[in-house]
Amino acid sequence: xxxxxxxxxxxxxxxxxxxxxxxxxxxxxxxxxxxxxxxxxxxxxxxxxxxxxxxxxxxxxxxxxxxxxxxxxxxxxxxxxxxxxxxxxxxxxxxxxxxxxxxxxxxxxxxxxxxxxxxxxxxxxxxxxxxxxxxxxxxxxxxxxxxxxxxxxxxxxxxxxxxxxxxxxxxxxxxxxxxxxxxxxxxxxxxxxxxxxxxxxxxxxxxxxxxxxxxxxxxxxxxxxxxxxxxxxxxxxxxxxxxxxxxxxxxxxxxxxxxxxxxxxxxxxxxxxxxxxxxxxxxxxxxxxxxxxxxxxxxxxxxxxxxxxxxxxxxxxxxxxxxxxxxxxxxxxxxxxxxxxxxxxxxxxxxxxxxxxxxxxxxxxxxxxxxxxxxxxxxxxxxxxxxxxxxxxxxxxxxxxxxxxxxxxxxxxxxxxxxxxxxxxxxxxxxxxxxxxxxxxxxxxxxxxxxxxxxxxxxxxxxxxxxxxxxxxx
Amino acid sequence: xxxxxxxxxxxxxxxxxxxxxxxxxxxxxxxxxxxxxxxxxxxxxxxxxxxxxxxxxxxxxxxxxxxxxxxxxxxxxxxxxxxxxxxxxxxxxxxxxxxxxxxxxxxxxxxxxxxxxxxxxxxxxxxxxxxxxxxxxxxxxxxxxxxxxxxxxxxxxxxxxxxxxxxxxxxxxxxxxxxxxxxxxxxxxxxxxxxxxxxxxxx
Numbered sequence: 001x002x003x004x005x006x007x008x009x010x011x012x013x014x015x016x017x018x019x020x021x022x023x024x025x026x027x028x029x030x031x032x033x034x035x036x037x038x039x040x041x042x043x044x045x046x047x048x049x050x051x052x053x054x055x056x057x058x059x060x061x062x063x064x065x066x067x068x069x070x071x072x073x074x075x076x077x078x079x080x081x082x083x084x085x086x087x088x089x090x091x092x093x094x095x096x097x098x099x100x101x102x103x104x105x106x107x108x109x110x111x112x113x114x115x116x117x118x119x120x121x122x123x124x125x126x127x128x129x130x131x132x133x134x135x136x137x138x139x140x141x142x143x144x145x146x147x148x149x150x151x152x153x154x155x156x157x158x159x160x161x162x163x164x165x166x167x168x169x170x171x172x173x174x175x176x177x178x179x180x181x182x183x184x185x186x187x188x189x190x191x192x193x194x195x196x197x198x199x200x201x202x203x204x205x206x207x208x209x210x211x212x213x214x215x216x217x218x219x220x221x222x223x224x225x226x227x228x229x230x231x232x233x234x235x236x237x238x239x240x241x242x243x244x245x246x247x248x249x250x251x252x253x254x255x256x257x258x259x260x261x262x263x264x265x266x267x268x269x270x271x272x273x274x275x276x277x278x279x280x281x282x283x284x285x286x287x288x289x290x291x292x293x294x295x296x297x298x299x300x301x302x303x304x305x306x307x308x309x310x311x312x313x314x315x316x317x318x319x320x321x322x323x324x325x326x327x328x329x330x331x332x333x334x335x336x337x338x339x340x341x342x343x344x345x346x347x348x349x350x351x352x353x354x355x356x357x358x359x360x361x362x363x364x365x366x367x368x369x370x371x372x373x374x375x376x377x378x379x380x381x382x383x384x385x386x387x388x389x390x391x392x393x394x395x396x397x398x399x400x401x402x403x404x405x406x407x408x409x410x411x412x413x414x415x416x417x418x419x420x421x422x423x424x425x426x427x428x429x430x431x432x433x434x435x436x437x438x439x440x441x442x443x444x445x446x447x448x449x450x451x452x453x454x455x456x457x458x459x460x461x462x463x464x465x466x467x468x469x470x471x472x473x474x
Numbered sequence: 475x476x477x478x479x480x481x482x483x484x485x486x487x488x489x490x491x492x493x494x495x496x497x498x499x500x501x502x503x504x505x506x507x508x509x510x511x512x513x514x515x516x517x518x519x520x521x522x523x524x525x526x527x528x529x530x531x532x533x534x535x536x537x538x539x540x541x542x543x544x545x546x547x548x549x550x551x552x553x554x555x556x557x558x559x560x561x562x563x564x565x566x567x568x569x570x571x572x573x574x575x576x577x578x579x580x581x582x583x584x585x586x587x588x589x590x591x592x593x594x595x596x597x598x599x600x601x602x603x604x605x606x607x608x609x610x611x612x613x614x615x616x617x618x619x620x621x622x623x624x625x626x627x628x629x630x631x632x633x634x635x636x637x638x639x640x641x642x643x644x645x646x647x648x649x650x651x652x653x654x655x656x657x658x659x660x661x662x663x664x665x666x667x668x669x670x671x672x673x674x675x676x677x
Contacts, residue, residue: 020669021662027644029659031669033677041559043507054656069505083505090507127677134558134582150560150586152655160659162666166642168581198492199552202581232555234581255676263676298492298555319491319551326490421557423501442496442556444519 007273009170010237011205014145014270018128020162027164033127034144035062035157036113037100039087040069040423041132045155046094057161059099063122064091066104067112068133069423072386072413075106080424098158111389111415114138114352118222119391121251125240125267130157135352135439137228141221142248143240143270145205148229168234169279171204172272175212177286182473184362185220186354186437186456188212189227190292190302192284197320198300202232204280207272212286213238218247219358226353227439230299239271293339293469294441294454296327301441302454303339305471311335330443331451332431340469344453346434347383347464348446349410351420354437354457355388357395363437363457364401366472367408370465377409383464384411384426386418410464422446435463475591477652481572482617483545486535487609493549494556495583499565512561513568536569540612548605548614549576554583563587573618575625577602588645591652593618595625601637620650 008016015030022028042064049056056062066088071079078085088105095102103110109120113131117123123139129146130136132154139146153163173192193200206228208221216224221238228236238244245264248254255263290304301324303310312324312335328335333342349355349363363385370376377383385405387393393415396402402412419426420438422445428434430449437460441452455463462470503515515527521536523529530537536544547566553576554562563586566574573593587594595618597605608614608629616627623646626636641649648655659666 021665025643025647027642029662029665031666031673040504044509044560047507047509048656052656054660081505087505087507124676132558132560134556148558148582150558150563150582150589152560152586152589156656156659159656160663160666161670162659164644164655164659199555199578199580202552202578229556229582232552232580259676262674266674266676298494323491421496421501423504440494440496440556442494444500445496448500448519448525 007276009272009276009278010143010207010239010270011145011168011170014126014128015167017126027166029162030128030165031162032130032157033061034117034122034129036117036129036131036136037062037064037154038067038113038133039091041151042094042154043087043090044151045158046098048155049098049158054159056098056100056158061161062100062158063117064095064100064102065110065113065116066091068417068421070105070416071424072416072418072426075414077105084424106390108390111391112352112355112417114226115356115388115392118142118218119251119389121248121254124248124254124263125244126270130163134229135226137233137236138222138226138352140225140228140236141218141238142244143237143267145235145237147235168205169203171201171206171233171280171282172278173206173208173282173284174210175208175284175286176210177212178215179212179286179289180473182458183289183291184456184458185216185223187289187292189224190294190299190454191289193227193231193299194292194302195284196231196282196300198230198298199232201228204233205235205237206233207237207239209239214241217358218243219356222356223353227299230439240267291456291459291471291473293459295331295333295339296324297330297441297443299439299441299454301327305339305469306474307339309333309335309337309339340471342453343468344433344435344463345381346428346432347381347460348386348419348434348436348438349384349457349460350386350388350418351438352388352417353439355386355392357392359437359457360385360387360392360396360401361399363461364404366458366461367404367465371408375465377464378467381464381467383409384413384419386413387415389415408465419446435460435469475652475654478572478591478593478620478649480617480619481545482615483572484541484543484612485546485548485605485609485614485616486541486544487548487606488535489550489606491550492552492555495554495559495562496556498554498562499559504559504561509564510568512565516565516569545570545572546616546618547571547574548609549574551576551578553579555580558582560586560590563590563592567592575602575605588649589655591649593620593649595639597637597639620646
């Protein structure tokens with residue numbers, strides 16, 4: 001450290017470590033370590049490279065997967081329709097032409113970009129990771145600066161391995177103490193978003209900290225960071241610690257031996273300095289967090305399982321009041337209805353938020369409790385389980401989780417983004433009401449006129465079997 | 475990217491907060507490998523009564539006859555939130571919008587607009603309210619002056635009103651000159667190579 005040492009946040013350290021150039025009157029230029037791509041947001045970027053006759057600067061720093069619009073019923077490229085097949089074939093050709101490694105249909109490493117990257121060790125602390133997908137914030141769980149980008153930026157990264165970024169403000173979100181039994185990472189992040197509102201961190205990079213965050217596994221931290229974008233944050237970060245290093249060590253693409261030791265020594269320097277100053281600070285008490293269910297059409301419209309659908313009159317802000325009126329109309333809900341009285345006819349367990357092995361174990365655990373009592377998925381409910389990757393699928397099958405789900409009446413599908421955004425045929429019909437472990441409850445997100453309630457895997461599993469939301473801790 | 479200097483056009487007011495990019499361009503229209511063909515699907519679920527987009531919803535503001543030909547979209551807070559899809563600004567641009575005015579934008583959407591030459595303009599809540607009042611009944615023709623970073627119009631009393639907005643110097647320069655940002659950065663290759671030479675092995 002220099003004599004003029006100033007305290008820095010983790011974000012500021014990551015920024016400094018990647019700054020290629022910061023000159024007057026230009027947007028600062030940052031180096032990008034890892035670029036994840038998929039079929040939907042990359043074709044136009046490749047087309048522009050061809051138009052300008054430009055190569056991909058570092059093909060090995062880019063990894064491609066097929067995830068967004070693939071079928072979850074068949075590994076055939078054509079199974080998800082003509083438009084999807086065109087994009088998937090374009091990705092195959094683009095990766096071949098530009099020398100990029102692709103995990104295509106049925107490859108053992110194929111999976112949702114934000115599930116695949118971490119489990120292969122492509123996601124490392126202290127790196128900058130980008131992807132043409134807003135849930136790239138997931139990788140911040142490792143202490144990587146990770147954020148979603150548009151297709152013009154995908155092209156910029158391809159050609160230069162850098163990005164121009166203005167510096168964001170910093171926000172610390174501390175979750176003090178420990179959560180109660182049965183409270184998941186999804187409940188923590190939904191409770192945070194409920195507190196900030198859906199745009200509460202626009203312009204900020206958020207660092208999650210506190211005992212409740214430190215106690216989380218890597219997969220749970222990924223769930224928390226994944227939804228950073230849902231309250232507007234550019235990125236979410238968790239300081240890397242022994243949990244992180246243990247997770248990364250031995251992964252296929254992670255550094256090995258002495259290089260790994262050197263990396264860990266560098267990664268230990270990343271955490272925010274004790275006296276670092278954040279532009280904004282939010283503190284929550286973990287013990288106050290209950291299981292969460294969204295009732296509206298943005299992730300900030302969320303309430304605890306023991307609560308009721310709110311009335312527009314309970315909001316002072318005129319815009320929030322009007323948003324509540326619109327959301328209740330779209331969701332076909334009446335103010336005052338108990339959350340546990342809301343019935344669903346569809347259940348989706350999956351997405352980059354909640355499709356990892358620990359999520360599936362948690363959901364299967366709830367299912368087993370019900371099946372032990374002779375209960376299975378309600379006849380009125382269609383429930384699907386979509387693992388996040390082929391590795392997750394194989395692990396789950398190894399543990400017999402697929403059988404627990406299937407025997408209880410869930411459909412066990414092939415990996416993909418699936419019903420989170422419904423680009424394939426996993427789409428809800430108008431009027432369907434879905435308990436979903438995904439990340440967005442926007443109008444029409446899972447199908448025009450359909451209604452989404454965001455919940456944890458445990459809550460989704462219970463809703464499939466009982467047909468309504470359940471307070472599993474009561 | 476086309477250069478942007480000044481533009482005068484009709485303002486259409488979209489009086490909804492938190493408009494996400496799924497609403498701007500729903501997922502079923504993202505399966506193209508080209509950069510064109512999105513404008514017709516802009517705001518599909520609100521704009522059309524049917525799935526195939528043949529029956530316009532007469533109540534949606536873009537379908538109101540008086541607003542046809544509008545080239546400036548006036549919106550509410552947190553416009554463009556959600557998915558990073560650049561297809562959203564592509565759709566807005568192809569429909570004919572040159573600028574979007576709102577009190578706040580989601581970060582990724584804002585950057586995507588700059589990168590394609592669609593001007594995102596942030597104004598204060600109070601200024602936005604004045605514009606909404608003025609835009610009702612398709613009466614607001616607004617001039618956007620990028621070099622001077624302001625928008626101007628004549629109000630009902632015949633007074634000239636000017637609101638200033640800000641944009642970073644580089645973003646402004648890029649928009650005014652239609653800069654090829656990739657080409658610009660490739661001009662800095664030596665700097666990038668120097669950075670790469672100093673990186674630790676694990677990185």
